[in-house]
Amino acid sequence: xxAHAETRRAWRDGLGVALATSAYGVSFGALSVxxxxxxxxxxxxxxxxFTGGSQFAFIGVIxxxxxxxxxxxxxxxxxxxxxxxxxxxxMSPVVGTGFWRRAAAAQFTIDESTAVSLAQTGLxxxxxxxxxxxxxxxxxxxxxxxxxxxxxxxxxxxRAYGLDAAAAAAFLALxxxxxxxxxxxxxxxxxxxxxxxxxxxxxxGIPVLLAAVVAIVVGxxxxxxxxxxxxxxxxDPQAPGGDLEGLP
Amino acid sequence: xxxxxxVLLASIVCVALKTLGYLIPPxxxxxxxxxxxxDLLTVALLAALVAVQTLGAGQQIVVDARVPxxxxxxxxxxxxxxxxxxxxxxxxxxxxxxxxGWAA
Numbered sequence: 475x476x477a478h479a480e481t482r483r484a485w486r487d488g489l490g491v492a493l494a495t496s497a498y499g500v501s502f503g504a505l506s507v508x509x510x511x512x513x514x515x516x517x518x519x520x521x522x523x524f525t526g527g528s529q530f531a532f533i534g535v536i537x538x539x540x541x542x543x544x545x546x547x548x549x550x551x552x553x554x555x556x557x558x559x560x561x562x563x564x565m566s567p568v569v570g571t572g573f574w575r576r577a578a579a580a581q582f583t584i585d586e587s588t589a590v591s592l593a594q595t596g597l598x599x600x601x602x603x604x605x606x607x608x609x610x611x612x613x614x615x616x617x618x619x620x621x622x623x624x625x626x627x628x629x630x631x632x633r634a635y636g637l638d639a640a641a642a643a644a645f646l647a648l649x650x651x652x653x654x655x656x657x658x659x660x661x662x663x664x665x666x667x668x669x670x671x672x673x674x675x676x677x678x679g680i681p682v683l684l685a686a687v688v689a690i691v692v693g694x695x696x697x698x699x700x701x702x703x704x705x706x707x708x709x710d711p712q713a714p715g716g717d718l719e720g721l722p
Numbered sequence: 723x724x725x726x727x728x729v730l731l732a733s734i735v736c737v738a739l740k741t742l743g744y745l746i747p748p749x750x751x752x753x754x755x756x757x758x759x760x761d762l763l764t765v766a767l768l769a770a771l772v773a774v775q776t777l778g779a780g781q782q783i784v785v786d787a788r789v790p791x792x793x794x795x796x797x798x799x800x801x802x803x804x805x806x807x808x809x810x811x812x813x814x815x816x817x818x819x820x821x822x823g824w825a826a
Contacts, residue, residue: 562743636816643812685770693759
C-alpha cells in the first residue's frame with residue numbers, strides 16, 4: 475500500500491468507527507437523565523470524562539444506589555478507566571512529542587482510537603487513525619449525548635422503551651470482544667456470579683467493585699493462563715486486531 | 723458529596739488515568755502481571771455490570787424482560803452483528819415483552 479492509500483484507509487476507518495460509536499451516545503444521554511443526572515451533568519461526563527465504559531458505570535451505579543452510592547460510582551468509573559493507562563502507554567510513541575499535543579492526545583485516548591490506530595500500517599497512518607477516531611468520536615459522542623439527554627427528559631419511564639435492557643446489552647457488547655481466552659471467560663463468569671450473589675446483601679455499586687477482586691487475584695496468580703504465556707513476547711493482551719473486531 | 727462534585731471528581735480521575743499512560747516509563751507495564759490485571763479488570767467490571775444491569779433492581783435480584791433481551795443480544799453478538807444493532811435489539815425485545823404483558 476502506498477503511504478497515501480494507508481492514510482486514506484486510516485481516515486475511512488476512523489470516520490466509520492466514529493459515526494457508529496457516536497450514534498450510541500444517544501442511549502448514554504437518555505439513560506443518564508433517567509438515572510438521576512441532569513442534562514448538564516450528563517454532558518459534562520461526555521465532554522470531560524469521555525470514556526464510555528466509565529460513563530455507563532458511573533450512571534449505572536448512581537441509578538441503582540442514588541447519592542449514597544457516589545463513592546462506589548467514582549470507584550467504578552476509575553477502575554473501568556484503568557485500561558486507558560495501558561492505551562496511553564501504547565499511543566505514547568505514536569502521537570509524538572510536544573506538551574500540548576500529548577496533553578490533547580491523552581483526552582482522546584479511548585478503546586476505539588487506540589484500536590483504529592494500531593490497526594493501521596505505517597506511523598503516519600497510525601497517527602491519522604488515532605486523531606480522526608478520537609476527535610471524531612468526541613464531537614459525535616457529545617452531540618448525541620446531548621440529544622439523548624434532552625430526549626430522555628421527555629420520554630418518561632425508561633423501562634417502557636427497554637432502555638434498562640439496552641444498558642445491559644451495551645455492557646455485554648463492550649465485553650464480548652475481550653472474551654477470547656479462557657482466562658478472560660472464567661474471570662467474566664466469576665465476576666458476574668460474585669456481583670449477582672452480593673447484590674442482595676451490599677449497597678448498590680459495591681458488588682461490582684468486589685467483582686474486580688476476581689480480576690486482581692486471577693491476574694496476579696495467572697490461573698488458567700493462555701498456553702503461550704510462558705513466552706512473554708507471544709502474549710499481547712491488547713492485540714489491536716482483537717480490540718477492533720468488537721467495534722461497530 | 724453532591725452529584726456535581728461526584729461528576730467532576732470521577733471525570734478528573736478518568737482524565738488523570740488517561741494522562742498517566744503518557745507520563746510513566748513504558749517498562750513498568752512491560753511486566754506481565756500489571757498489564758494482565760488491567761486487562762482482566764476491564765473484563766471483570768464489565769461482566770459484573772452486565773449481571774447487575776440484567777438482574778438487579780436496587781438490592782433485589784429479579785428475572786424480568788431484561789433476561790430474554792440479553793439472550794437476544796448475546797445471540798446477535800455471536801452472529802457478529804454491529805454494536806448499535808445489538809443495543810437496539812435488546813431495547814426492542816424488552817419494550818415489546820412489556821407492552822404485550824409477557825414479562826415485567
